Every structure is written in C-alpha cells, then in structure tokens.
Amino acid sequence: MAHTGTSARREFLAGCRDEAPLLLGVAPFGMIYGIAALAAGVPAWLAQLASAIVFAGAAQLVIVQMLAAGAGFVPIALTSGLLNLRHVLYSASMADYVHHLPRRWRLLLAYVLTDEAYAVAVLRYQQRHAGEADQAEQADSGTQAGGMDQVADLRHWYFLGAGFTLWAGWQLSTAAGLLFGTTIPPEWELDFAVPLTFIALLTLLLRERAGQAAALVAALGALAFAALPYKLGLVAAIVLGLTAGAWTVRRLEHAR
Amino acid sequence: MSTTTLLLLLALVGGLTYLYRYAMIGLFASRSLPAWLHALCRHIAPASFAALTASALFVAGGEVVFAFDTPRPWAALVAVLVAWRTRNVLATIGAGMAALYLLKLLFPT
Numbered sequence: 118m119a120h121t122g123t124s125a126r127r128e129f130l131a132g133c134r135d136e137a138p139l140l141l142g143v144a145p146f147g148m149i150y151g152i153a154a155l156a157a158g159v160p161a162w163l164a165q166l167a168s169a170i171v172f173a174g175a176a177q178l179v180i181v182q183m184l185a186a187g188a189g190f191v192p193i194a195l196t197s198g199l200l201n202l203r204h205v206l207y208s209a210s211m212a213d214y215v216h217h218l219p220r221r222w223r224l225l226l227a228y229v230l231t232d233e234a235y236a237v238a239v240l241r242y243q244q245r246h247a248g249e250a251d252q253a254e255q256a257d258s259g260t261q262a263g264g265m266d267q268v269a270d271l272r273h274w275y276f277l278g279a280g281f282t283l284w285a286g287w288q289l290s291t292a293a294g295l296l297f298g299t300t301i302p303p304e305w306e307l308d309f310a311v312p313l314t315f316i317a318l319l320t321l322l323l324r325e326r327a328g329q330a331a332a333l334v335a336a337l338g339a340l341a342f343a344a345l346p347y348k349l350g351l352v353a354a355i356v357l358g359l360t361a362g363a364w365t366v367r368r369l370e371h372a373r
Numbered sequence: 374m375s376t377t378t379l380l381l382l383l384a385l386v387g388g389l390t391y392l393y394r395y396a397m398i399g400l401f402a403s404r405s406l407p408a409w410l411h412a413l414c415r416h417i418a419p420a421s422f423a424a425l426t427a428s429a430l431f432v433a434g435g436e437v438v439f440a441f442d443t444p445r446p447w448a449a450l451v452a453v454l455v456a457w458r459t460r461n462v463l464a465t466i467g468a469g470m471a472a473l474y475l476l477k478l479l480f481p482t
Contacts, residue, residue: 145463160376163383170387175418180386182425184374186432190382200421201390203414208397209406215398223402227395309445309473310466312429313452315422317465320456322419331416332423339424343432351424358420359413366412 125274132237132278139233140286146174147287149310150181151294152301156308157185161295168291172231172284175318176201182311189347196352207235211276214242218273226273229280238276326369331362444476 147168154164159181171177176197183193207230215223301307323329335358342350374382397406430449431437440446452469459465 142462145466149466159379163376163379166380167383167387170383171390172387173390176386176390179421179425180383182429184379186428190374190378193382194385196421197386198389199417201386201393202410202417204390204393205396205406205410206414208394212397212402216402220399223399224395227391227398230394230398306473307470309448310470312426312449313466313469314462315426315429316449316452316469317456317462319419319422319426320453320465321460321462322422328416328419332419335420336423336427339427340431340437343428343437344435346435348428351428354424354428355417355420358424359416362416362420363412 121271125271128271128274129278129281132241132275132280133282134278135241135275136234136237136279136282139237139283140290143174143233143283143286144290144293146178146314147290148294148297149307149314150174150177151291151296152298152307153178153181153185153311155295155298156303157181159184161299164295165288165291168288171197172228172287173201173204174232174287178311178314182315183348183351185308186348188351189349192348192352196355199352199355204230207232210239211235211242215273215276217270222273226276226280229277229284231280231283234276234280234283237279238272241272241275241279327362327365330365331358334358334361444473444480447476448473 150168151164154167154177155161159167164181167177167180171180179197179200180193183196208227211226211230215226218226298307319332323332335354338354338357339351342353344350345353392400397404426449430446431439433440448469451472452465455461455468456465
C-alpha cells in the first residue's frame with residue numbers, strides 16, 4: 118500500500134518535530150560533555166565515539182567526571198552501569214507497545230531508547246484515545262480495510278523519528294563541545310559545569326523522602342570513603358545511599 | 374587510563390546500556406519487571422549525582438578537603454539555591470558559573 122509509506126513518513130516527521138524542542142535542553146549537556154571530556158584528557162575522536170556507543174548523557178558526564186578525578190576502570194564501569202539501569206524501566210514501559218514489531222525494529226528502537234526519546238514517544242503511545250480523531254481521518258483518506266490497528270501500528274515510526282532527532286542532536290552538540298573545547302582556556306573552568314549539572318538534576322529528583330535519604334547518605338559516604346583507591350569509594354557510597362533509600366521506603370511503609 | 378583501556382570501558386558501558394534498553398522489549402519481552410528492580414532504580418540517580426557532587430567539591434587526591442577559601446564550594450552553594458528556587462537546569466548551571474567567575478574576579482589568588 119502506497120498510503121502506508123506516506124503515513125509512515127508522516128509519523129516519522131511528527132516524531133522529529135515533537136522531539137526538536139527537547140534539543141534545546143539536551144544540546145548544552147552535549148557541549149558540556151564534549152568540553153569536559155577534553156579537559157579530562159579523552160581524545161576527541163573517542164569522546165565523539167562514546168556519544169554514539171553509550172548514547173546516554175548522564176552516564177557520559179559521570180564517566181568524564183570520574184576520569185578527571187582519576188577513577189579506575191571498575192569503579193567507572195560499576196557507577197555508569199548502575200546509573201543506566203533505569204533504561205530497563207523504559208524498556209519495560211515500552212514493551213507492550215512494541216512487542217508485535219519484528220526483531221530488527223526492536224533492535225533498532227532499543228538503540229534510541231534514551232530518557233528524552235522515551236519521554237516523547239511514550240506520550241504518543243499513551244495518546245491513543247486522544248489521537249483517534251486524527252487516526253479516523255487518516256483511515257478515511259486511505260482504505261477502510263486497514264482499520265484502526267494498522268494506522269496505530271505506525272507509531273514506531275514516530276518513536277524512531279524522535280529517537281533519530283535526539284541522536285543527531287546529541288552527536289552534533291558533542292561535536293560542537295569538542296570543537297569549542299579546544300579553543301577555551303582552562304582558566305574558564307568549564308569542567309565545573311559538570312558538578313553544577315549534577316546539582317541541578319539532583320534538585321529535580323529529590324521530591325520524596327526516600328530519595329532525599331539516599332542522596333544524603335551517598336554524599337556523606339563519598340566523603341567517608343574518599344580514601345579508597347580508584348574512586349571505589351564512590352561505588353560504596355552509592356550502594357550505601359541505595360540501602361538508605363530502600364530502608365526509608367520500608368520504614369515509611371511500616372509507619373503508615 | 375590508556376586510550377585502549379578507555380575504549381574497552383566505553384564499549385562495555387555502551388554494550389551494557391544497549392542490553393538494558395533491549396532487555397524488556399527483546400530479551401525478556403514476555404516477562405514483567407521484578408518489583409525490587411523498580412524500587413532500586415528510583416534512587417540510583419539521586420544517590421549517584423549526590424555522591425559525585427560531594428566528591429567533586431570536597432575530595433582531592435583521596436582526601437576530604439573543605440576548601441572554603443576557594444570559589445568552587447561557594448559557587449556550588451549559589452547553584453544549589455538557584456536550583457532550589459527555580460528548578461531550572463540551565464539557570465542553575467549559568468548561576469553557578471557566573472558565581473565562580475565573580476568570586477574569582479573579586480578574590481584573585
């Protein structure tokens with residue numbers, strides 16, 4: 118059906134369009150990452166490659182921050198491996214929407230399943246009812262035989278459009294940071310933007326008591342275990358923070 | 374860390390991240406997420422960012438150093454206040470950097 122092709126393209130472009138405003142928020146992180154990577158001594162080509170193979174802003178910032186602090190292989194792998202674990206949640210949340218797709222589609226969509234692409238795509242999937250007028254209109258202009266489900270199925274193109282836009286924005290802003298980074302004198306201390314970014318994100322995340330307990334204990338732990346080699350103290354601090362968070366959740370549940 | 378080691382590290386983290394993303398839509402598509410994993414994930418980001426911020430500000434060369442005679446802790450404090458009041462990421466980073474530059478200008482070392 119020729120009509121499916123144009124609808125697919127329409128979904129893809131709609132995904133690109135809806136993801137675009139988020140790039141305003143993402144681009145500064147990409148640039149900060151690029152600049153901080155150079156400051157940490159990462160070769161530019163490798164910093165750019167990392168944006169393609171890791172493709173997770175927070176983890177990439179954590180990696181360069183830890184490299185700059187002289188952390189070893191194992192602590193960095195453990196910390197960023199833990200931090201990225203949240204993607205399993207996104208994956209679980211998307212499972213019902215994409216389980217019918219062929220494996221090659223799921224392999225592709227998994228690659229673009231990042232925070233910001235997830236945020237946009239999950240809204241499109243949840244809009245099912247709100248979008249029915251739109252879908253009915255499309256069905257009217259095409260063959261009726263396809264029915265609602267076939268139109269609904271094309272939302273993976275929307276997901277791909279959102280993911281692709283984010284991917285392109287992330288690569289370009291990384292490149293901009295790397296280009297910019299070589300010209301900036303170290304006195305500007307732009308590497309300080311990384312802990313500032315963590316402070317900003319932390320404030321947004323600390324809404325509930327258990328999360329606050331986890332953060333406080335992890336921060337104190339980072340100081341208490343500062344002397345551990347290879348920055349392993351950071352891993353210990355995070356694990357201790359998670360324990361404190363879980364303990365607080367349990368205690369609040371008992372108090373109820 | 375050598376470039377080769379770093380490349381291996383990035384490949385490992387990248388591969389692991391991809392597996393996370395593919396896990397529930399591919400590998401374990403027919404299963405649901407265990408509750409403990411759900412609970413664990415909620416606190417990973419706050420714990421990680423807090424540990425890294427504390428370490429970036431107050432740990433130098435494996436020792437705890439409260440360098441309150443340098444601009445960074447104070448600039449971070451300004452950032453915390455702005456973050457708390459505005460809940461705006463870019464405003465927080467901007468205010469923190471501005472405070473750092475201002476302090477460096479006012480108190481040159």
